[in-house]
Amino acid sequence: QVQLVESGGGLVQAGGSLRLSCAASGRSFSNYVMGWFRQAPGKEREFVAAIRWSGSSIYYAEFVKGRFTISRDNAKTTVYLHMNSLKPEDTAVYYCAATASRVVTTDPSKYDYWGQGTQVTVSS
Numbered sequence: 545q546v547q548l549v550e551s552g553g554g555l556v557q558a559g560g561s562l563r564l565s566c567a568a569s570g571r572s573f574s575n576y577v578m579g580w581f582r583q584a585p586g587k588e589r590e591f592v593a594a595i596r597w598s599g600s601s602i603y604y605a606e607f608v609k610g611r612f613t614i615s616r617d618n619a620k621t622t623v624y625l626h627m628n629s630l631k632p633e634d635t636a637v638y639y640c641a642a643t644a645s646r647v648v649t650t651d652p653s654k655y656d657y658w659g660q661g662t663q664v665t666v667s668s
Contacts, residue, residue: 546570546657548640553662556630560666564625566640566659573597577643578623580614581652582636582664589639591650593625603648630666637661 552564566578579594593604593614602614613626623640641655649655 546642548642548657548659550638550640550659550662553638553664555665555667558630558632558666558668560630561626561628562630562664564627564638564640564662564664566623566625568621568623568640568642573621573642575644577601577645577648578614578616579641579643579649579655580623580625581639581641581655582634583639583661584636587636589652591652592638594648594650595623596648601648603650605650627664630664632666632668635664635666637663 547569549567556562574597577594577596580592581589582592583589591605592608595602595614611629616623639661640659642657643655645654
């Protein structure tokens with residue numbers, strides 16, 4: 545059974561940092577693209593960042609470039625989202641997702657597996 549389990553969310557002041565983790569299990573993800581999405585109250589789920597498990601492709605949403613970094617640890621089958629210079633508008637539930645797509649995609653409907661989400665709250 546495929547499982548994606550996020551952790552690392554919490555409450556942080558503006559300008560602070562958090563590292564989200566996504567532990568993946570249940571199958572081989574070596575040919576998968578792993579993505580991070582977020583959803584704020586009353587808003588649609590939006591793409592944040594994605595990485596091909598091989599590490600050959602990485603893509604970021606414009607609003608996080610220079611602040612967030614996505615990475616993965618093959619040995620731990622874990623994907624990370626390092627978030628720096630956090631802003632109140634980054635407040636949302638952050639989701640990890642996986643897709644067998646051959647290309648990195650920002651479309652959430654293309655992702656096959658999802659985690660339960662972790663709350664990130666940035667206070668001003």
